[in-house]
Amino acid sequence: MLRKIMVVIDQGQDDQPALDKAIRLARVSGASLELVICDHNTYLEDGFYFDPPQARLLRQEHVERNRLLLEDMALVIRQQGFTVEVDALWGNPGYQKVIEKVLSDKPDLLIQSTRHHEKIARLLLSHQDWQLLRYCPCPLLLVKDQAWPEHPLLVAAVDPVHSNDKPADLDHQLTGVAHALAKLTHGDVKLFHSCYQAPVSGVYPLVVDKALYREKTADLLAAFAIADDALFISDEDVRHSLPVFLQQQGASVLVMGAVSRAAIDRFFVGSTAEKLLDRVDQDVLVVKPAGFTDKVKKARPENL
Template sequence: MVIFRGFFPMLELSRILVVIEPGSDSQPALDKAVQLAKYTDSELELMICDYSAYLEDGYYFDPIQAQKMRYEHSELHIKELEAMAAPLREQGLEVTVTAAWGNPPYEEVITRVKDSNPSLVIKSTRHHNKLARMVLSNEDWELIRYCPAPLLLVKSQLWPSSPVFLAAVDPDHVNDKPAALDHKIISGAASLAAISGGQLHLFHSAWQPPLAGVYKVLSDANQEGNKLKNLATLNGICESSCHWSDEDVVHALPTTASVLNASAVVIGAVSRSRIDRVLIGSTAEKVLDQLECDVLVIKPD
């Protein structure tokens, strides 16, 4: 059991919005949402967001026909969602369903989030055949940037008993993250650990770009260790659960997550501007695509 003493309230999971992949036999996001709902007695909302250019007014059909076909299309999705919801309701879970149509679909998710204010949004990533692993799609990245609620991107199977959650923090704040965001990241990871009977670990990469692009900048081990230890102490986390590396975060974070057999990595995201769109497409994209476990994205207040 995790005993957490932090600056932010624990992540509340009273209502979970689950983004369903239409027509897919496998629904990892739904499986993970059901697991969390059974931990916390959360309400579930299942949502399909779909779009087809063929159903646009004037593409193949006149506006009246197109509107009718969009309605029928949404009704088919509602039936699909109700078929998923029925066995969950029999298990005692409270489940509602929603279907939306629009382009791009992620904007429909964000609109629903703003309207219903869920505690958490869960979405599965997609399998990339060439890489034989789960990678983030453009829709995932847009949700990372703009979804106002905590976002859980599901890559792995159901969490085992005593799962490990790894909070990626930055005591240096060299990336201009708000200082409070680290504590909120830790709070989110601690929440997942607490409800699942899991373990909480902290990770920090002290890597700096090489001088002149060639010479590696060495980190002070004692200084880096103490900075992470101080952050851990402020949040009631033991030193043995702290991990730092002077290697590039692109390699160090996935490696640490793999060594710990982490079920999820918790990160912070502040990307909303056009400049951030460029930055988030470089280091962050490489890191998140290489992680084999789930990723929980936390936004600052």
Template sequence: MQLKQLLVVIDPTQPSQPSLERAAWIARHSGAALELLLCEFNTALDAGVLFDSAKVDKARQSLLAHRREWLEQLAAPLREEGLTVTCEARWGKPLHKMIISRVLELKPDLVLKTAHSHGLLRRLLLSNSCWQLIRYCPAPLWLVKPEGKWLGKRIAVALDPTHSADKPAALDHLLIEATQTLGQALGLEDHYLHSYAPLPRTLVFDAELVADYEYYVEHTGERHREAFEQLLGQHAIAKPRTHLLQGFAEETLPRFVEDNAVDLLVMGAIARGHLDTALIGHTAERVLEGVDCDLLVLKPQGVPAH
């Protein structure tokens, strides 16, 4: 994973831009170039509603010019620091498709976007751009949580060596390599996590298994520990920074993040069918609601954009 070009999504509706603050921090440590991307759309300027197309287009271009001026103001102090910053303002919707379109053109190493938490209803309706980008953005997606406190000290990665979430085996290695690269480039202490959850006793209907439930739990833990250690053994990782957690990921990962002051949690995600994601969501999506740190989402290499 390289850190040469970052694409930063700017929100024109917000006075502060946490994604830009994080991108600037990364650029200062890595020397990466930044592009500030602002996507604008206003139904009042949708062609053919009240005015003729020429007037609508002129008003739209005027608004985009105003937005570009604002982007240049955001970029100016960063350029004075010696950072390389370019600006891009575009008209269109939906936001996630506009972002993906620019990703395919620019081919950035990272896309950074501020992630504001939303309720379950919004996720079920697939109406939030973050959920869509988690599924379909072809570049690594760094979601900045404004509620968290950025210390810039620790990075943790959630791994799935048993592939219970149907993730390709190569994805775990990609996650590890990305974590090691970011840890070295950004001066972050790296940690490696695997969370597993045995079936609760109340959900085990096999009489023989219930009779020795404790053995089942112990055997399940050993199986996951062996798979975890086998995966980590293929990389240069210090054992004190490896953590096997018992419980559901959406519960154990946020707790680990909070207890250990993790700044960035790295996760893998794959896109499934619309109905599947609408009903149960990805682990990455559920964790996003629960953690107060930044989240970096990577997909298997070669996954096409939606």
């Protein structure tokens, strides 16, 4: 159930696809909106160019300009009957401030625009959306530039054999989120699973039993009254087969899970999400397993 949607506003952009989709979801769910800008400028730090009192004053003025910008946007949206709050944040790294805001305000969904990243940036996880993938405790919708059709298709990437140490109930969580979002948007849901196994010898691919995977997914389909033909099982590498499937089906949203990896105060989204985000043209809705919020709260500030 959506009660509050937080939107990260993309500064300096005329188009705001994240806000557009947030408004569509708020319209059909009755959720309130919270618009957030997180900004930082090294020149306004104490002692860089200005003494601390002057730098503090300039930062306050800068943040106030951002807040007024958000208020102008909110005024237009409120006139359409929506409940809208705004907050202008200051800090570096920006994703940390956004996560702190999520933890304090507890939105049901965080939406942010994302664009193609250069390869080196992906490897270094230097972009804010990559960090949000790792740390955001609530569902995170990373939207691209494509508008949703009247009846969008949502594809949930499931793993019925729970490989890669996924929590056993995460598939139900992913399917439930996709099902609920499809209901709100008058869309449809399909499930995708890649049972690809790398060749043992490096030459001959393994033969997989797709019927076995369908059997393991039967309970999941039944739980959400999803037809058997809405499940697609591929024996090809997910990095290639899933983007092709999404394109062929005309999907609008990919719903996938992100799990924490056991390491000291560090969280990773798993190799699948990292490899797919830039390969797909669709929006990506990332869902963390239950209990992830508590792990974020316990993380050291410097790692957040």
